Amino acid sequence: MPERKSRKDAVRNREAVLAAADTLFARSESPDDITMADIAGAAGVGKGTLFRAFGDRAGLLRALYEARLEPIREAVETGPPPLGPATPPQQRVPALLDAVLCFKLDNRRLALALEESASGSPYQAEHYERWHGLLQAVLEQVPGLTDSDFTAHALLAATRADLVEHLAGQERVPREEMRAQLASFITRVLGGSGRL
Amino acid sequence: MPERKSRKDAVRNREAVLAAADTLFARSESPDDITMADIAGAAGVGKGTLFRAFGDRAGLLRALYEARLEPIREAVETGPPPLGPATPPQQRVPALLDAVLCFKLDNRRLALALEESASGSPYQAEHYERWHGLLQAVLEQVPGLTDSDFTAHALLAATRADLVEHLAGQERVPREEMRAQLASFITRVLGGSGRL
DNA sequence: GTCAAAGCGGACCTTGGGTCCGGATTCTAC
């Protein structure tokens, strides 16, 4: 037997909370002027419900994040090129990081909230583990590239939520320009075949 | 006239607080199990004193950080090569970032505390502005390198406190290995003259 | 020595994450 099926109201409330949180974070200036009570209120639910369903703030953020990330995860794992596994490393690395960047551009507040509320550091979240592991594996196949472990960390660091927020928010760097700059940076790291 | 000289007890207490905070952070596992009350207590001082002297938690952290950073700042601004201004860009960029990395390795908890308590993001702190501005200026002089602004951000991101903490703390990467990996990464970014 | 200004410090306030439990709801068994 799989597992005792949850009650109807439980799943309904869970959805309501996720939807409310998503909306609130999208509207907000800074993720931490959204309190748990705000979310509960907006979802028409008590705080207890919210904490029982998600454990704590980080849990809620994680759930939201994973839900939003799902399509990308699938495209990466079983999709067609340039994200899917059949892509040669030299093209897949920039494609992966571009996907991460675009995701964070599209979900700025959420990504920000998650990375800063991550008890400890973002590096303990298991979704970071996944991205890092994948990226490292792909980098491993790039000829002439050593230190794939550190390189994967360094490249992912270039797409950190607060950096993205700073560039897109404060410095008003346009989306396409940022993508181009990241791509060019990656090109240099992968072997500098660009212009010299 | 300069400014009304502070009272003796005021400066004495300020020193005491900085010293106490430094010790506490150095000993601690995670920076946020050190409370303001702890610091006040360890310094033999009331909370009021502490907040009057530094404004808020972030202010105290900033003061400590800047104090520790002072020697490096001087070495960078008016010192001899490889950190000083007389160094050719190709050597100065790695030297600068190596200095940052070493600093964060030597002051892990403090750097961590500062970056995570920075109201908003680390990118609003003015010491980040300084490092970024300097690094960008130096990168500007590297032949064949475009996007010096983004590149400076990306390189600094590779030395973020929580990444350093994760690598040095959780993954037990030895100091010299980390320095070597960072250096090699930078080399590739600067023009990939390494091996291809 | 005197007096005003600057500083001190701990009691107190506020905020927000997280808990608890009496009552309402839903599912299952008959």
Added chain:
DNA sequence: GTAGAATCCGGACCCAAGGTCCGCTTTGAC
């Protein structure tokens, strides 16, 4: 349909920690 138990709801409540306040003390100028 209904009884009963397991599950869930939700808002009152708790607590920790950052930050404020104000009566008392210390300092330093005259």
